[in-house]
Amino acid sequence: MTSPQILGAPPVTRERITALMSRLTGDEKHTVAATSTLDVLQVLYGRILRVSPAAADDPDRDRFYLSKGHGPMAFYAVLAAHGFFPEDVLDTFTDFDSPLGLHPDRLLVPGVEISSGSLGHGLPLAVGAAHALRIRRSPARVIVLVGDAELDEGSCTEAIEYAGGIGLDALTLVVVDNASSSYAVRGRIEQRLRAHGWDALRVDGRDHARLEEALSRRVPGRPNAVIAQVEDKAEAAR
Numbered sequence: 001m002t003s004p005q006i007l008g009a010p011p012v013t014r015e016r017i018t019a020l021m022s023r024l025t026g027d028e029k030h031t032v033a034a035t036s037t038l039d040v041l042q043v044l045y046g047r048i049l050r051v052s053p054a055a056a057d058d059p060d061r062d063r064f065y066l067s068k069g070h071g072p073m074a075f076y077a078v079l080a081a082h083g084f085f086p087e088d089v090l091d092t093f094t095d096f097d098s099p100l101g102l103h104p105d106r107l108l109v110p111g112v113e114i115s116s117g118s119l120g121h122g123l124p125l126a127v128g129a130a131h132a133l134r135i136r137r138s139p140a141r142v143i144v145l146v147g148d149a150e151l152d153e154g155s156c157t158e159a160i161e162y163a164g165g166i167g168l169d170a171l172t173l174v175v176v177d178n179a180s181s182s183y184a185v186r187g188r189i190e191q192r193l194r195a196h197g198w199d200a201l202r203v204d205g206r207d208h209a210r211l212e213e214a215l216s217r218r219v220p221g222r223p224n225a226v227i228a229q230v231e232d233k234a235e236a237a238r
Ligand SMILES: [Mg+2]
Pocket: 147, 148, 149, 150, 176, 177, 178, 179, 180, 181, 233
């Protein structure tokens, strides 16, 4: 199984993704939340994840879980760009009978692995999936994207402790950090993860080369985390 990129498809550029995002219209777009994840999603689907529409049911496919379900515009655009569903569907975003709602629905949108939006659920789900894949001796990775403030949820603390405790190296946590947590302190997230046995790196969340390098890194016997630092939410919203 290979990614669409490896099959020889033209690379999906940032301009292409933003053009597709412009087809998603309406009042409730969570634009700041959507664009904070754009570069991470582009790198994941273009260079990292072993997923494709043809292999959507392969038990050994990589899994990507968008835990930060609000602001799914970039996610929808990237999935369409990689052929998971026709681009025309983007024009129906949030219409009454559209599959593309404000939060992704795994039963309605091809390529979406979990329904999300209620914060704090994606990481525990990813830990369970990665553990199950390890038991099956699958080579698949599970990569879950959360927001920085989402890590305030108690369910995330339990998942972080458990994954570190059992050395879940099939798991990669991506934290898009726009300092939106109520008591955000830069650098605290990686300290917290390392205290529980994780490998954790902070990189520029807009630098594709650094993102690719960090997302490719896997330390045996440790769950991996990439903290992708983007513009502070308070700044970006201005
Ligand atoms: Mg945030």
